[in-house]
Amino acid sequence: MKRERVKELVNLIHSLAPRDRKVKIMNVCGSHEHTITHAGLRSLMPEAIELVPGPGCPVCVCSESDVINAINLSNRDDVILATYGDMLRVPTKIGSIRSSGGNYKMISAPHEVLKIAKENPDKKVVFFSIGFETTTAPTAALLEMGIPDNVFILTSQKLTPEIMEVLVKDSEVGVDAFIAPGHVSAIVGSKAWKVFPEEYGIPTVVAGFEPENLLLAIVKVLYQLKEGRADLENVYSGVVRPEGNRKAQELMYKYFEKADVNWRGIGLIPKSGLELRPEYSNVNAKVVFNLPEIKEEKIPGCICDKVVLGKAYPTDCKLFGTACTPRNPKGPCMVSLEGACNIWYRFGN
Numbered sequence: 001m002k003r004e005r006v007k008e009l010v011n012l013i014h015s016l017a018p019r020d021r022k023v024k025i026m027n028v029c030g031s032h033e034h035t036i037t038h039a040g041l042r043s044l045m046p047e048a049i050e051l052v053p054g055p056g057c058p059v060c061v062c063s064e065s066d067v068i069n070a071i072n073l074s075n076r077d078d079v080i081l082a083t084y085g086d087m088l089r090v091p092t093k094i095g096s097i098r099s100s101g102g103n104y105k106m107i108s109a110p111h112e113v114l115k116i117a118k119e120n121p122d123k124k125v126v127f128f129s130i131g132f133e134t135t136t137a138p139t140a141a142l143l144e145m146g147i148p149d150n151v152f153i154l155t156s157q158k159l160t161p162e163i164m165e166v167l168v169k170d171s172e173v174g175v176d177a178f179i180a181p182g183h184v185s186a187i188v189g190s191k192a193w194k195v196f197p198e199e200y201g202i203p204t205v206v207a208g209f210e211p212e213n214l215l216l217a218i219v220k221v222l223y224q225l226k227e228g229r230a231d232l233e234n235v236y237s238g239v240v241r242p243e244g245n246r247k248a249q250e251l252m253y254k255y256f257e258k259a260d261v262n263w264r265g266i267g268l269i270p271k272s273g274l275e276l277r278p279e280y281s282n283v284n285a286k287v288v289f290n291l292p293e294i295k296e297e298k299i300p301g302c303i304c305d306k307v308v309l310g311k312a313y314p315t316d317c318k319l320f321g322t323a324c325t326p327r328n329p330k331g332p333c334m335v336s337l338e339g340a341c342n343i344w345y346r347f348g349n
């Protein structure tokens with residue numbers, strides 16, 4: 001049944017694809033890129049359809065300054081750094097959290113820092129909280145639960161709609177349509193993307209993670225383009241509601257506020273991230289440890305910045321699969337399972 005449905009959708013895509021121009025459809029979610037690559041969806045597309053990975057990997061865009069500050073904290077005798085596994089191997093000009101050999105613990109969910117803090121009452125436990133809206137909400141929930149005096153938060157939280165606005169304003173990217181991320185949409189609601197069709201005339205479809213769901217999203221995009229429309233549609237409506245998860249949004253903005261933040265390889269983007277509100281500066285590691293903003297240095301040969309912005313494919317990088325592999329990542333896009341270079345290396349393109 002699934003196979004028949006896939007065939008039907010692929011046939012529709014071929015019949016709807018324009019004959020006279022290319023259509024660049026961007027996803028902004030590492031899990032979408034995983035499905036597209038793993039299921040070989042690109043190979044099923046007509047020549048006119050280009051499926052482009054965008055900034056869907058939080059590890060890839062976490063600023064080098066934040067990672068270096070995390071490394072330096074982990075090298076203090078009085079600190080234990082706790083963060084997600086992918087962050088441990090992210091390369092910087094001074095190495096990675098793991099290679100620096102400091103005090104760190106890998107966690108898979110924010111509440112695990114409570115156990116670490118309890119077992120180490122004489123240490124300051126710094127939770128390096130990174131990611132998009134999907135990880136900000138659990139960090140806010142941790143703060144709502146209440147944290148012990150020896151827990152601090154080092155934030156590197158990014159906002160998805162804001163980076164997408166940067167992309168649509170960049171003529172070099174040339175996005176024709178967006179497939180909006182299912183997980184982030186479950187938090188922010190499908191309405192968070194209405195700016196793209198309404199203000200920029202870009203068809204936008206919220207999708208889930210099954211190949212059929214992504215193919216259906218592509219069909220919806222192509223119908224819109226054929227009919228000269230730009231609308232917001234949702235083919236993941238079993239999970240994503242227009243208003244999203246209001247409770248999670250309230251919690252996020254109770255503890256965090258929008259801030260100008262650095263994106264790795266891209267630079268400072270106004271109001272594109274979340275920082276702890278001033279009233280929580282007693283738990284803000286940047287304030288408590290007086291952390292500096294460190295100037296980023298580009299990794300020689302790495303074009304991760306272009307890959308993240310949809311201006312290049314991983315295979316355009318001369319280091320891809322040779323000097324840079326998942327075992328020996330030279331750039332952040334090769335580290336995380338959500339990074340485009342890592343995904344393309346594992347599954348081919």
Ligand code: SF4
Pocket residue numbers: 301302303304307314317318319320321324325329330331332333334335341
């Ligand atoms: Fe950077 Fe490695 Fe990707 Fe090249 S293959 S862009 S070096 S992460």
